[in-house]
Amino acid sequence: MKKYLLVVLTVSFMMLSFGSPAQAEEVGFWRWAFSFKRYKEVAKVENKVYLEECGSCHFAYQPGLLPEESWRKLLDAKALADHFGENAELDDSTRQQLLNELAGSSADKSRYKRSKKIMSSLGDDPAPVRITKVPYFVDKHDDIGDEYVKNNSKVKSLSYCDKCHQKAKDAVFDDDTVYIPGKGYWTW
Ligand code: HEC
Numbered sequence: 001m002k003k004y005l006l007v008v009l010t011v012s013f014m015m016l017s018f019g020s021p022a023q024a025e026e027v028g029f030w031r032w033a034f035s036f037k038r039y040k041e042v043a044k045v046e047n048k049v050y051l052e053e054c055g056s057c058h059f060a061y062q063p064g065l066l067p068e069e070s071w072r073k074l075l076d077a078k079a080l081a082d083h084f085g086e087n088a089e090l091d092d093s094t095r096q097q098l099l100n101e102l103a104g105s106s107a108d109k110s111r112y113k114r115s116k117k118i119m120s121s122l123g124d125d126p127a128p129v130r131i132t133k134v135p136y137f138v139d140k141h142d143d144i145g146d147e148y149v150k151n152n153s154k155v156k157s158l159s160y161c162d163k164c165h166q167k168a169k170d171a172v173f174d175d176d177t178v179y180i181p182g183k184g185y186w187t188w
């Protein structure tokens, strides 16, 4: 009986480990099973080149925060030369590499809960170039007064996610992990 159980367990383990590649790419079984909280959020970004190139001026936004089409617009060569008033140009091979990375784990392909909510909230503009323009995002932040953001020199704008979301780098945006610099924990 015990032997039979062992075989069943081994076989199921193998089946789960070699599951469909599309699933494994974004959230593997063990990660899904043991870190339920992150599965609720957006997929973490691990690509070092991305973290360096796109995380020097602001927080390196997780690909699952925008649909593929948004990342295509943002990573266009001309667009990068005038990126919100800044020059964020990349050599072509790096640009292509990052685009593949972003497109491959964009919100429209994700199984993570927040990515799905982001996608279903998109209305008139199906591919915004700002996360801060996504209706789901706007809805979550619309009762935060200017004194916490614009008029708070320690934050500047809502684009700097990690200023307030203390676990943003771990892809955790839960409201109980929010600490607004110079103001305190978001408890109300
Ligand atoms: C030279 C500095 C710089 C670099 C490098 C840079 N960005 Fe930006 N990015 C900015 C600025 C400035 C803004 C606008 C911030 C604001 O409105 O306060 C911005 C905004 C954004 C936004 C919109 C954020 C929002 O408001 O929702 C996205 C998305 C974005 N960048 C992605 C990227 C990606 C992807 C890369 C790497 C290819 C990158 N950025 C590299 C300076 C930079």
Ligand code: HEC
Binding pocket: 065, 114, 131, 132, 140, 141, 143, 144, 148, 149, 155, 157, 158, 159, 160, 161, 162, 163, 164, 165, 173, 174, 175, 176, 178, 180, 186
């Ligand atoms: C000024 C501080 C601040 C900045 C900057 C900020 N947020 Fe938030 N965010 C908050 C607060 C406060 C809440 C909770 C609002 C509430 O519950 O009423 C929140 C809520 C959220 C939620 C929903 C959390 C939940 O538990 O439902 C998400 C997702 C989120 N933010 C993502 C982001 C992302 C992505 C960025 C950057 C593009 C960002 N935030 C920038 C303060 C901030």
